[in-house]
Amino acid sequence: MYWIIIICLSIAICACLSGMLIPQIAAICSVKKLFDVPDGRKIHQENISRLGGFAFAPVIFFVFALLTGLSFVFGRPDIVMAAQSEASVLSLSFCSLLILYVMGIADDLVGVRFRSKFVMQILCGVLLAMGGILIDNFYGVFGVGLLPQWIAYPFTVVLIVFIINALNLIDGIDGLASGLSVVACLFYGFIFFHLQHYLFAMLAFGTLGVLIPFFYYNVFGKAEEGKKIFMGDTGSLTIGLILSLLSIKLAQSIPADGTALFNPLMVAFSPLIVPCFDAARVFFHRICNGRHPFKPDKNHIHHKLLAIGLSQRSARIILVSVAIVYLVGNIVLSRYVNATFLLIGDLVVWIAGTVCLTHAMAKRTDKLTVTQKQFNK
Numbered sequence: 001m002y003w004i005i006i007i008c009l010s011i012a013i014c015a016c017l018s019g020m021l022i023p024q025i026a027a028i029c030s031v032k033k034l035f036d037v038p039d040g041r042k043i044h045q046e047n048i049s050r051l052g053g054f055a056f057a058p059v060i061f062f063v064f065a066l067l068t069g070l071s072f073v074f075g076r077p078d079i080v081m082a083a084q085s086e087a088s089v090l091s092l093s094f095c096s097l098l099i100l101y102v103m104g105i106a107d108d109l110v111g112v113r114f115r116s117k118f119v120m121q122i123l124c125g126v127l128l129a130m131g132g133i134l135i136d137n138f139y140g141v142f143g144v145g146l147l148p149q150w151i152a153y154p155f156t157v158v159l160i161v162f163i164i165n166a167l168n169l170i171d172g173i174d175g176l177a178s179g180l181s182v183v184a185c186l187f188y189g190f191i192f193f194h195l196q197h198y199l200f201a202m203l204a205f206g207t208l209g210v211l212i213p214f215f216y217y218n219v220f221g222k223a224e225e226g227k228k229i230f231m232g233d234t235g236s237l238t239i240g241l242i243l244s245l246l247s248i249k250l251a252q253s254i255p256a257d258g259t260a261l262f263n264p265l266m267v268a269f270s271p272l273i274v275p276c277f278d279a280a281r282v283f284f285h286r287i288c289n290g291r292h293p294f295k296p297d298k299n300h301i302h303h304k305l306l307a308i309g310l311s312q313r314s315a316r317i318i319l320v321s322v323a324i325v326y327l328v329g330n331i332v333l334s335r336y337v338n339a340t341f342l343l344i345g346d347l348v349v350w351i352a353g354t355v356c357l358t359h360a361m362a363k364r365t366d367k368l369t370v371t372q373k374q375f376n377k
Helices: 002-032 052-073 077-085 087-109 114-130 149-170 174-194 196-222 232-253 264-288 301-307 310-335 339-376
Strands: none
Touching: 002 052, 002 077, 002 149, 002 174, 002 196, 002 264, 052 077, 052 087, 052 196, 052 232, 052 310, 077 196, 077 232, 087 114, 087 232, 114 232, 149 174, 149 301, 174 196, 174 232, 174 264, 174 310, 196 232, 232 264, 264 301, 264 310, 264 339, 301 310, 301 339
């Protein structure tokens, strides 16, 4: 009962504080003219603040500190007792979170070169790996089991950097990155609670709490009233790091002795399939076409959905639904299907869907071209 109360409080307090801070941030941005200005690549047509992510990390830090202090006051220091076994992970994770938070602020306000961001992300990955957040076992995926340390550490760092950038890249339409993150946080929160890793459940549900008010203002806020806001790099980098931490920690937490009903890797990373598969496809496409892999374009999955005539709302609902289907499908099928075959199946389904979207885009373009020619005649 104690941890249920703590987790409920973490959601409620994070949601309340985030809900109070975000409109104030939007108001300050309106006064100071701190806007994300539309251009040829961006979808929005109005000047909109992109500093919503400013509220995320401070609220999470505050709530952790507040609930820890209150636990002492009421004679139940369970949070500190639970943190003793995870001291290195939590301390280095919060250091990494602070680094990305400060870098995100700098990027949203004045801009930061991608090389500098990349270096800072690598540093954060190294800190998490040093703290014990490590992928050192593939659990039979592609026939690979335990990894030697000299492979596990660099692989983990690369994976963390990839997840951070994947979430940053999927943040292209209203409510998409936050919607996908809400699904992931709900899943991680319940699983960690079930596994009795209560601090990580608290982190997942606290992150969920800060995302709920943001989602409201991002999707339903009116730009003309100064109430619409984006999370910006500050928010996407912060959430990306938290999700990478939770996913890898979950992969480590599920028993690998054959007693688990599911493959740990497939369960841990299924909530992140949509942003990760999309980022991998976009990077591959850019490299194959001789372009810089980090140069922005309009080739993401949400751009394709908009290009076939769907609204932002429809595209968001479709992609979040796809994420849920992948998550539920992988959890169910991993009990019966080899993890390697399941991963290949996930990739085949994603590629097939992308090919169908590209074909639909081409047909729509041809149709619009014919219509335009007839109109000109």
